[in-house]
Structure formats: C-alpha cells, structure tokens
Amino acid sequence: MAKPRNTLFSTQTAKRSRKARATVLAARPLMRWRGVDLITAAMLAVAFGVVFWGFDTFIYPVLSLATANFPPAGELMLGVWLIPAVVGALVIRRPGAALFTELVAANVELFLGNKWGAAVLLSGVLQGLGVELVMALFRHRRYGVVVAALGGVFSAVFEIVLYEWQSYVADFSGAWKAVYLGCGMVSGAVIAGVGGWLLVRALARTGALNAFPPGQEVRESQVA
Amino acid sequence: MRGALVEVRDLTWRPFGRREPALAGISLQIEPGSRVLLAGPSGSGKSTLLRALAGVLTSTETGDLTGSVLVDGLPSAGSSVGLMMQDPADALVAGRVGRDVAFGPESFGLPRDQIWSRVRSALASVGFPYDQAHATGALSGGETQRLALAGVLALTPGLVLLDEPTSMLDPMSAAVVREAIMSAVAASGATLVMVEHQLADWVDHLDRLVVLDHAGRVSLDGPVATTLAKSTDSLVAQGVWVPAVTAPRWLDVALALCAPTLPSGLGGLPPGVLVSAESVSVTRQPHASVMSANRPVGAVQALLDVCAEVRAGECVAVIGPSGAGKSTLTALLAGVEGPSQGRVCGRGELLAGMGGSPPEAIHRWTSRDLAARFGWVPQQAEQAIVGRTVRDDVLSTSRRLGLDDDASQARVDGLLEVLGLTALSGADPHHLSGGEQRRLALAGAIAHGPSVLVLDEPSVGQDRSTWSAVAGVIVAARDAGVGVVLATHDPLLIALADRRITLQAGRVLDLGVNSQPLPAPDAVAMMNEPAGRYAGLASRSGPLSLLLASIVLVLGAPFIFDLRTALIAMGVQVALAPVVLGVGPPSWRRLLPCLFAVASVSFSNWLLSPGREVSSGALAGLRVAFFVVPGVLLASRIDPSALGDHLGQGLRLPARPVVAAVAALHRFEGLGEHWDQLARIRRVRGLGPGRSPLGRGRSVAALTFGLLIETLRQAGRMAVSMEARGFSAAVTSGRRRTWAEPAPWLPSDSLMLALALVVAGLPVMLSRM
Numbered sequence: 001m002a003k004p005r006n007t008l009f010s011t012q013t014a015k016r017s018r019k020a021r022a023t024v025l026a027a028r029p030l031m032r033w034r035g036v037d038l039i040t041a042a043m044l045a046v047a048f049g050v051v052f053w054g055f056d057t058f059i060y061p062v063l064s065l066a067t068a069n070f071p072p073a074g075e076l077m078l079g080v081w082l083i084p085a086v087v088g089a090l091v092i093r094r095p096g097a098a099l100f101t102e103l104v105a106a107n108v109e110l111f112l113g114n115k116w117g118a119a120v121l122l123s124g125v126l127q128g129l130g131v132e133l134v135m136a137l138f139r140h141r142r143y144g145v146v147v148a149a150l151g152g153v154f155s156a157v158f159e160i161v162l163y164e165w166q167s168y169v170a171d172f173s174g175a176w177k178a179v180y181l182g183c184g185m186v187s188g189a190v191i192a193g194v195g196g197w198l199l200v201r202a203l204a205r206t207g208a209l210n211a212f213p214p215g216q217e218v219r220e221s222q223v224a
Numbered sequence: 225m226r227g228a229l230v231e232v233r234d235l236t237w238r239p240f241g242r243r244e245p246a247l248a249g250i251s252l253q254i255e256p257g258s259r260v261l262l263a264g265p266s267g268s269g270k271s272t273l274l275r276a277l278a279g280v281l282t283s284t285e286t287g288d289l290t291g292s293v294l295v296d297g298l299p300s301a302g303s304s305v306g307l308m309m310q311d312p313a314d315a316l317v318a319g320r321v322g323r324d325v326a327f328g329p330e331s332f333g334l335p336r337d338q339i340w341s342r343v344r345s346a347l348a349s350v351g352f353p354y355d356q357a358h359a360t361g362a363l364s365g366g367e368t369q370r371l372a373l374a375g376v377l378a379l380t381p382g383l384v385l386l387d388e389p390t391s392m393l394d395p396m397s398a399a400v401v402r403e404a405i406m407s408a409v410a411a412s413g414a415t416l417v418m419v420e421h422q423l424a425d426w427v428d429h430l431d432r433l434v435v436l437d438h439a440g441r442v443s444l445d446g447p448v449a450t451t452l453a454k455s456t457d458s459l460v461a462q463g464v465w466v467p468a469v470t471a472p473r474w475l476d477v478a479l480a481l482c483a484p485t486l487p488s489g490l491g492g493l494p495p496g497v498l499v500s501a502e503s504v505s506v507t508r509q510p511h512a513s514v515m516s517a518n519r520p521v522g523a524v525q526a527l528l529d530v531c532a533e534v535r536a537g538e539c540v541a542v543i544g545p546s547g548a549g550k551s552t553l554t555a556l557l558a559g560v561e562g563p564s565q566g567r568v569c570g571r572g573e574l575l576a577g578m579g580g581s582p583p584e585a586i587h588r589w590t591s592r593d594l595a596a597r598f599g600w601v602p603q604q605a606e607q608a609i610v611g612r613t614v615r616d617d618v619l620s621t622s623r624r625l626g627l628d629d630d631a632s633q634a635r636v637d638g639l640l641e642v643l644g645l646t647a648l649s650g651a652d653p654h655h656l657s658g659g660e661q662r663r664l665a666l667a668g669a670i671a672h673g674p675s676v677l678v679l680d681e682p683s684v685g686q687d688r689s690t691w692s693a694v695a696g697v698i699v700a701a702r703d704a705g706v707g708v709v710l711a712t713h714d715p716l717l718i719a720l721a722d723r724r725i726t727l728q729a730g731r732v733l734d735l736g737v738n739s740q741p742l743p744a745p746d747a748v749a750m751m752n753e754p755a756g757r758y759a760g761l762a763s764r765s766g767p768l769s770l771l772l773a774s775i776v777l778v779l780g781a782p783f784i785f786d787l788r789t790a791l792i793a794m795g796v797q798v799a800l801a802p803v804v805l806g807v808g809p810p811s812w813r814r815l816l817p818c819l820f821a822v823a824s825v826s827f828s829n830w831l832l833s834p835g836r837e838v839s840s841g842a843l844a845g846l847r848v849a850f851f852v853v854p855g856v857l858l859a860s861r862i863d864p865s866a867l868g869d870h871l872g873q874g875l876r877l878p879a880r881p882v883v884a885a886v887a888a889l890h891r892f893e894g895l896g897e898h899w900d901q902l903a904r905i906r907r908v909r910g911l912g913p914g915r916s917p918l919g920r921g922r923s924v925a926a927l928t929f930g931l932l933i934e935t936l937r938q939a940g941r942m943a944v945s946m947e948a949r950g951f952s953a954a955v956t957s958g959r960r961r962t963w964a965e966p967a968p969w970l971p972s973d974s975l976m977l978a979l980a981l982v983v984a985g986l987p988v989m990l991s992r993m
Contacts, residue, residue: 032955033880033881034283034952035283035880035884035943035946035947035951035952036283036284036939036940036943036947038880038881038884039884039887039888039939039942039943039946039951040936040939040940040943041884042881042884042885042887042888042889042939043888043891043935043936043938043939043942044932044935044936044939045885045888046888046889046891046892046895046935047895047931047932047935049892050892050895050896050899050931051928051931053896054899054924056817061820064824068824068827068828069831071827071828071831071832072832074828100881100885104885104888104889107864107885107889108889108892110859110862111859111862111864111889113811113813113814113817113856113859113860114817114818114856115817115818115820115821115852115856116818116821116852116855116856117774117778117818117851117852117853117854117855117856117858117859118771118774118775118777118778118851118855118858118859119778119851119852119855121771121775122775122778166781166782167778167781167782167847167848167851168825168828168844168848169825169828169829169832169844170782170829170844170847171829171830171832171833171837171840171841171843171844172828172829172832172833173832173833173834176832199929199932202929203929203932203933203936205652206652206654206933207652207654207655208654208932208933208936208937209936210240210285210286211284211285211286211940215286216240216286219240
C-alpha cells in the first residue's frame with residue numbers, strides 16, 4: 001500500500017475507437033478471478049434463477065399455449081434463458097464468466113425441480129460456451145452491443161444445433177428445423193444480446209457495478 | 225496467544241467518483257490486547273476504516289489508497305484478522321451451523337480434525353445454544369450474530385474487528401451478544417476494534433475511544449472515560465450518542481408538511497378508528513427452496529390471534545423482542561400483507577372518497593386506493609427505493625395519485641429540508657448511506673399525505689441530530705391527525721408513543737394476565753425420511769453419482785430411432801424405478817411439469833414432422849421422457865451443499881467457484897423474499913401493476929431490476945465477509961483449501977452409475993440388433 005494503486009481494473013484499455021468512451025477491461029492476468037467476481041457471478045445467476053422460477057411457473061405455460069399451433073414461435077422466448085451468460089460475460093469480463101454464470105443458473109433450475117431434469121446442465125454448458133466463443137473471438141477486449149448480440153446468437157446456435165435438434169425437435173422436417181433455429185437466433189440476439197447489454201448498462205448507472213469494469217466505464221464517462 | 229499490534233500510517237482512501245477522501249490521513253497505533261471503540265457521525269468512514277484494517281477495502285471497492293496498515297508488522301491479510309460486518313446475515317455461507325463456522329478454517333487449509341476442534345471451541349466461546357447440525361436459516365437475529373462471531377473466532381485472530389455488532393437487536397439479545405463478545409475476547413486476548421453508535425452499553429468494557437469526524441479524520445483519541453468527560457460538547461455537536469447526556473428533543477416540524485390529504489377523523493372524541501385488525505393470525509409457509517435437504521417442512525406461526533387498532537391522531541408503538549411478530553403486525557396494518565386468519569379492515573373516515581364498494585380487507589384494495597391512505601417504511605429501508613433521484617423518489621406517489629403538483633412539490637422540498645436530504649435531492653438513492661436511505665423512505669411514505677403512517681424501526685442508524693428530525697416528523701404527523709404505528713426497540717421513540725402493543729412470540733402480551741405457555745421459537749422442523757419404508761438406491765447414493773446418472777441418460781436418448789426401442793427402454797426404466805427410487809408414490813409436484821413438457825414435445829413434432837406421422841410425435845415424446853422423467857426424480861435427491869463437497873474433493877474442481885456457487889445457492893430463498901418485499905413496496909407507493917398485461921409486464925421488469933440491484937449489493941457484502949474469512953487465501957498462499965466433510969464414493973454410487981450406463985446403453989444396443 002505504499003503508493004496509489006488500482007488493483008481492480010486493467011490500466012490498459014482496449015484500443016480507443018472514434019467514440020469517446022473507452023472499454024474498461026478486467027485486471028490482468030485475466031484468468032485470475034477476484035473473489036468478488038466469483039461471488040457476484042454466482043449471485044447474479046441465483047437471482048436470475050428466482051426470476052426464471054416465476055417465469056417458468058406463471059408466464060411460460062401461457063405463452064407456450066399461445067404458440068402451440070406454431071411451435072417455432074415458442075423458440076422466440078429462448079433468449080430469456082440466455083441472459084445470464086451474456087450478462088455474466090459483460091459484467092465480469094473474464095474467460096469463463098459466461099459459462100460459470102449460466103451453469104450456476106442452470107443448477108438453480110435443476111434443484112428447484114424444473115421440467116427438463118439434468119438436461120438443463122447440458123443446456124447451460126452449451127449456452128455458456130456459445131457466448132464464450134464470441135468473447136474469445138474478440139480476444140476478451142470488446143464488450144459492445146454488437147458483441148453482446150453475437151454472443152446471444154452463438155449461444156442460441158450451440159443450444160439448438162447441438163442439443164434441441166437432437167432431442168426436442170428431432171422429428172421436425174429440415175425446413176422447420178431451420179425456421180426453429182432462425183427464431184432462436186433472433187431471440188438470442190434481441191433478448192439476450194441487446195437486452196442483456198441494456199440491462200448491464202442500466203445496472204452500471206445505479207452504481208451497483210462499481211466494483212466491475214462496466215461501473216468504471218460509467219464513472220469515466222461522467223468525468224469526461 | 226496474545227493480541228496483535230496495529231500500526232496505521234497516514235492512511236488515505238478516496239473512492240472513485242468522490243471528490244473528498246472517505247479517510248483522510250489516519251495514523252493510529254493500537255497496542256496488543258487493547259480494546260478500541262470507534263465512533264463518529266454517520267458517514268464519517270468508520271466502517272471503511274474497519275475494512276481497511278482487515279485488508280479487504282479494495283476487494284469490492286475502487287479508489288486511490290495511500291499509506292499503510294501493518295498488523296504485527298505485516299500487511300493486513302490472512303488469518304490474523306477477523307472482521308464481522310454490520311448485518312450478520314451477510315456472513316452466512318452454509319446451511320448448517322457447523323459448516324458455516326468451518327468456512328474460515330477450511331479456507332486456510334487446516335486438516336479436518338483441527339477444523340472441527342476450532343468449530344467446537346468457537347461455538348462454545350460465544351455460548352451458542354444449538355448443535356452443529358442446526359439449520360442457519362432457523363436462527364433469530366441475536367443467534368445469527370453470535371454465529372457470525374463464532375465464524376470470526378474460528379480463525380483465532382489476533383485482531384477482532386466488529387461493525388455495530390448489536391444495532392439490529394432488541395436490548396435483551398444485545399446484552400447476550402455483548403456478553404459473548406467480551407468473554408470471547410477476554411479469553412483469547414485479541415486486540416479489539418469496534419464501531420458503535422450507542423456508546424452507553426460499551427464504555428465500561430473498552431479502554432480507548434477514537435472519534436472520526438465528517439471529513440474522515442481522527443478528531444479525538446484517548447481513554448474512554450476521560451475523553452467522554454472532556455469533550456462531551458464537541459461529541460454531542462457531531463451527533464454522537466454520548467452516555468448520560470440528556471436525550472435529544474424532537475425537531476419542531478410544520479404540521480402542514482405531514483397533514484393527511486384526505487379528511488381525518490380528528491376533532492371527534494374519542495379519536496376515530498381508521499384501521500382495525502380483528503383476531504388476526506399469520507402462518508408462514510416456507511418459500512420455494514433449492515436446498516432440498518435442508519428444506520423446513522413446518523409452517524411458522526408469526527402471529528396468533530392479535531387484535532389492534534390504529535386511531536387518527538394517535539401514535540401507537542409495537543414493541544417486543546426480535547422475532548415477536550412486530551414487522552408482521554405492521555405489514556398487516558399497512559395493508560401490504562394479508563392475514564391467514566382474521567381480517568384487517570379500514571374504518572370510518574379512512575373509507576371516504578373510495579368509489580364503488582371497496583373490499584373490506586385493506587390488503588385487497590387496489591394499489592391506488594391503498595397508496596392514497598397509507599404510508600409504510602419497511603425494516604430494510606433500502607428496499608423502499610422507487611425513484612431515480614432522491615426528489616423523484618419522494619414525489620412518485622403524489623404524481624401517481626395525480627395530486628396538485630405545486631403544492632406537493634413544496635411539501636416534498638420541505639420534508640427533504642427537515643430530514644437533511646436537500647443537498648442530496650438530485651442524487652441516486654442507491655448512493656445514500658443506510659441512515660440517509662431510512663430518512664428518504666420516511667419522506668416518501670409521508671409526502672403524499674396518507675392518513676395512516678406505518679414505520680418499522682425508523683430510527684436505526686441515526687445520529688442525535690437526524691434522530692430529532694425523524695422524531696419531529698412522527699410527532700407532527702400525529703398532531704396533524706395521522707394515525708401512526710411504530711415498530712421499534714428505541715426507548716426514546718417508545719416514550720413518544722401514546723399507546724403500546726407488546727408482542728411476544730406472536731401474541732399480544734397482556735400485563736397482569738398470565739399468558740399461556742408460548743410456542744417454542746424454533747418451530748422449523750427438519751425433513752426426515754419416513755421411517756421403515758425402503759427409500760431406494762438413490763437415497764444411499766452420493767450427489768455425484770446421481771448427477772452423472774442423470775447426464776448419462778441424456779446422452780443415450782439420441783440413439784432412440786424407433787418406437788420399439790423407445791418402449792423397451794421405458795419399460796426397463798419403469799421396472800427399475802422401485803429399486804432406484806424406493807417404494808411409494810412419486811412426487812407429482814416435480815413430475816407434472818415434465819409430463820407436460822413431454823406432451824408438448826410430442827405435439828409439436830407431430831405437427832411439424834414430414835407427413836404429420838403420429839409415430840413421429842410419439843417417438844419424440846418418448847425420447848424426451850427417457851431422460852427427463854428419471855432426471856427430474858433423481859435431481860430431487862441431490863443436496864446442493866453435498867454436491868459442492870463432492871465436486872471439490874471427488875472431481876477436484878477448483879474450490880473457489882464451487883464454494884461461491886454453493887454460498888450463492890443458499891441465498892435463493894432470501895432473494896425470493898426480497899422480490900415479495902419489493903412488490904409490497906410498489907403497491908403501497910401506488911405503483912402496483914394494475915390489471916393490464918402491459919402494466920404487469922412493466923411491474924415485473926421493475927421488480928427484476930430492483931432484485932438485481934439488491935443481488936449485486938449483497939454479493940459485494942458477501943465478498944467482503946468471505947474474503948475476511950480467507951476465501952481467496954489459497955490463491956495468495958498457494959495452500960489448498962480443505963473440506964470439513966468427506967465426500968466418499970461408495971459402492972452404491974458405483975452401482976447407481978452402472979445401472980444408468982446399462983439403461984442409457986439400451987438404445988445403442990437395440991438399434992444394432
């Protein structure tokens with residue numbers, strides 16, 4: 001504690017774009033998670049678990065009846081379950097954040113007694129890996145709305161192609177499988193991607209993310 | 225052992241986003257074994273200094289830190305320092321008492337036998353009344369506080385740091401906790417630094433007083449008794465509650481700021497009854513839980529056969545020990561909760577201006593009708609935030625009710641001025657200190673002119689001057705004809721009340737009448753296996769084999785290509801069910817949703833298959849049923865805490881993510897309750913959802929956002945508390961975390977996994993035949 005220091009964030013920020021605001025990254029080394037990173041990701045996952053529980057119990061049955069005559073439309077809701085992965089990645093900004101957050105959220109569903117059994121864990125892994133792939137492609141340096149939307153899309157693609165095509169909709173015709181995938185991708189981009197990005201920005205503005213890079217971005221933009 | 229020597233040199237801390245430092249050039253030398261009381265006005269940086277002494281300041285906050293803190297000559301970190309935060313609930317990490325206390329010793333990698341001897345001696349030193357298997361969720365406030373203290377002492381720290389250890393407790397529980405602290409510290413000889421607002425009960429036990437001022441500097445430092453005597457006036461001026469100084473008087477507040485908007489019952493004698501609760505009882509059912517193995521099955525009787533009245537122009541205090549049902553009764557009288565039996569009705573003048581025929585019971589009123597007549601401040605005042613800025617927050621109910629804007633704006637500004645919030649009127653309410661948030665909630669509850677004002681612990685965390693303002697608003701509201709209800713431990717506020725209702729264990733305590741024996745406070749029973757019935761292989765299997773078995777079945781399902789295979793595989797599963805799951809009816813609560821899912825998969829695959837073949841639908845349904853039905857039933861046997869132990873030991877997964885996930889899972893129920901509380905707040909503030917789908921959607925969005933904010937704040941407090949107990953010690957020291965309980969792989973686990981592999985392999989074998 002001899003001289004001023006800032007242990008939380010990387011002093012090196014990503015290449016400044018034409019836009020005024022710089023992206024703040026997590027402190028290096030990226031793989032060394034702080035305790036608060038782990039606890040916050042896990043707690044966010046549990047909070048989403050609380051919301052999903054309400055969604056599964058009260059809202060989803062109504063919506064799935066409404067879309068019963070056109071099942072792919074039901075997949076337009078897929079993005080709701082992908083939000084933890086995107087939000088985890090955008091808040092923590094470390095490799096594994098999306099996977100960890102989504103997997104803990106899946107565990108909450110499992111222990112509460114959901115309708116898919118242990119398959120939710122498999123879904124959670126695939127959904128998390130989809131977002132991880134996109135974050136890695138951008139070398140863990142970009143956390144804008146486009147990256148978030150792409151994360152949502154890949155999350156949906158992993159979930160549908162590697163799991164749902166094999167299990168829930170295995171007997172759909174090829175064309176309907178494609179429509180089903182398209183609906184899932186749109187939902188991933190809009191609900192999980194754009195929605196998750198807006199949610200993180202709104203949370204950062206309340207000061208609740210001050211210990212994380214998005215909170216630091218808000219403060220720097222206020223100083224500027 | 226001896227206490228630690230603490231040397232603080234020129235410590236300065238400025239959080240990012242603040243112009244002024246929170247701690248400004250603090251230098252202190254604290255001798256081994258001394259006992260220091262840290263005091264000062266609210267917002268002076270006392271808690272911040274404690275976190276700096278514990279070395280966890282930068283674990284959740286960002287800012288510029290200069291200077292040094294040395295404990296026994298080393299940078300503060302590790303097991304030499306124990307920190308107990310203000311709300312002991314933030315420290316809970318496990319479902320059982322023993323495991324919770326074991327958290328610190330586990331983090332520092334102690335061998336198992338040493339862990340348990342530490343746990344035993346720590347629980348004994350705080351006089352803990354229950355055994356190690358007791359559920360942490362079934363403890364009272366004082367017991368939770370003693371548990372948190374034991375969690376700190378299990379580290380055998382040379383320096384113990386306590387942040388307002390008794391502020392949330394009633395006087396009796398506070399005395400027990402104080403006793404536990406002093407005897408435990410005396411036994412270990414540790415150095416003690418403690419933050420406290422109310423000095424009176426502590427001065428005899430401590431030997432040094434350090435006072436921080438508003439600027440975060442040390443303004444006074446010396447032996448307790450002489451410093452108090454010498455500097456009484458300056459301490460009082462800073463708002464410090466100095467013992468034996470006359471209690472502050474309430475502030476004179478203009479009645480117009482607090483007067484009801486609707487006609488009040490004042491003027492008639494006797495004062496008009498506004499609300500009456502007629503033999504109400506409240507039985508609480510346990511919340512939905514992810515902790516299947518610790519799930520309490522017993523309902524809790526929070527109130528039993530209580531009658532109460534709220535009258536215009538009268539202030540009634542609801543008093544009694546923690547856990548007696550004060551908060552429950554006030555929630556009923558504010559119409560935010562309904563009783564299980566009996567009823568709470570609006571009376572007389574309160575019903576004026578209500579269109580049509582409103583329901584008798586106030587908890588069935590519309591959000592708008594309720595908001596126009598009631599104001600409520602919950603015990604956790606930070607939950608009451610509904611606006612983006614302080615001023616916006618206070619105005620929101622008036623706006624929703626369409627009250628005349630100029631007048632209500634003037635009233636809001638007047639209230640902000642009285643309560644010392646004017647300078648903060650543009651600030652985000654989430655950035656306020658705890659005491660400020662409580663005053664904000666009071667302003668928001670009274671600004672729109674309700675006829676009934678219900679306040680749960682309105683004076684906690686206030687210094688002398690802000691206490692006067694809070695008391696002033698209460699007195700002015702009463703004098704202007706509002707019916708006021710206060711639930712409080714604060715003797716000064718109780719003295720202001722016209723009438724008292726004393727509760728004990730959920731009943732009204734009648735002085736003079738000897739009440740019947742009270743029900744045991746610990747009404748939460750633990751789930752037990754029904755005796756004598758074969759519970760199946762699953763009950764003898766560990767969590768890991770149950771989980772692996774479920775996953776193996778998922779992987780087998782895609783190999784089901786024809787109906788014959790599907791039917792044979794399902795037949796084998798049904799035949800094995802009694803062996804694996806035991807005899808007896810299945811859990812329909814868990815089974816119905818997944819049967820519904822199977823049906824919907826069948827339907828959609830039939831609808832969209834090429835040629836709409838019935839067999840396609842049936843096959844798709846059976847393929848899903850193959851893994852979801854057993855998966856759901858096996859998952860219900862998994863205890864998440866045990867799963868954590870097995871993942872960390874059996875599979876050797878990294879310990880920190882596993883421990884963080886298990887600790888977070890224990891918060892599920894609390895977060896669910898928080899959601900309910902946020903919904904109550906919005907209803908009493910006039911922001912309830914209404915009937916339109918759009919309004920409901922907006923309300924769910926607002927509740928979700930509020931829940932996430934609370935989640936993030938709770939995660940920050942948990943992180944400080946867990947880091948102070950060595951959560952990340954393994955990262956810095958390189959010593960592996962140990963586990964208090966073993967996670968053996970038993971023969972029954974192998975059998976379970978083998979069965980699952982055989983069943984999952986059936987489709988593969990049958991498709992080759």
